[in-house]
């Protein structure tokens with residue numbers, strides 16, 4: 001297959017591209033190397049990807065028509081749209097930026113898709129990275145795709161839900177096949193440096209205290225990157241109609257447990273600095289993945305301890 005992957009040089013994108021070229025697909029990556037976190041990390045991912053046959057990069061934004069035209073020259077069979085500004089807390093400071101990049105950006109990707117020539121009546125398909133944050137403070141757990149979710153508690157979550165709704169509209173109006181994937185806190189090698197596991201690990205290795213917001217009883221469903229990649233590839237292969245899937249691990253741990261397990265994986269003793277709860281944080285994320293298991297043959301099978309050990313090995317090797 002020929003794929004266009006937006007956000008190709010980020011954390012999830014670099015793993016997805018790697019897996020796609022490894023199975024023989026041809027991948028064009030599009031990335032603008034924004035400064036949400038140190039772009040050198042993305043350049044590092046780019047260099048590793050460009051060393052692989054089957055991968056090429058277009059440097060630019062999904063909001064730049066020229067870059068998009070260049071990215072579509074190879075006539076992809078499907079687009080995996082991962083480019084976005086991620087992160088709940090920064091979105092509270094910069095809501096307009098998140099709306100532009102995540103909502104207008106997704107509309108730009110879908111407009112480019114609907115302008116593509118149809119093959120046997122069909123447009124190229126779209127797999128879109130949504131987020132567990134769309135569930136907000138949903139009291140019912142585990143979260144199911146059809147749960148009512150009208151109350152996002154951060155601009156980031158609202159932009160992801162808005163993009164899902166617009167994706168349905170494009171499916172309805174133009175027959176675009178779309179799969180929206182609600183990722184649940186993804187971790188593993190190359191994880192974004194501002195995400196909890198990565199940030200905590202660096203502090204722990206430096207012998208510093210981990211800032212713990214709230215009393216440490218908030219629960220998260222952490223999903224190892226290899227499981228996410230399996231779910232993304234299955235979604236590309238089975239994308240037809242309009243579907244939403246949770247991609248999580250379907251097990252939760254408290255923040256206190258996470259810090260302990262991470263310290264064990266790193267071979268250090270955990271130190272914690274207790275801080276007040278943060279606005280925009282949700283008490284629990286917990287995925288019901290039965291739809292993805294049934295329809296995508298999604299099999300999340302990485303226990304947290306093993307995933308954290310792989311992450312710790314990567315982080316220490318990176319220095």
Ligand SMILES: NC(=O)c1ccc[n+]([C@@H]2O[C@H](COP(=O)([O-])OP(=O)(O)OC[C@H]3O[C@@H](n4cnc5c(N)ncnc54)[C@H](O)[C@@H]3O)[C@@H](O)[C@H]2O)c1
Nearest residue numbers: 007010011012031032033034061062083084129183185186
């Ligand atoms: N990591 C997680 O736990 C998680 C959870 C839920 C959803 N997601 C979603 O998955 C996707 C990938 O997340 P990630 O953790 O790999 O983040 P990331 O920041 O590492 O990757 C995103 C990439 O997109 C690029 N990008 C951003 N705006 C762009 C634009 N306008 N044009 C072109 N490229 C652009 C960035 O430079 C970056 O390389 C995002 O859409 C994110 O919202 C991630």
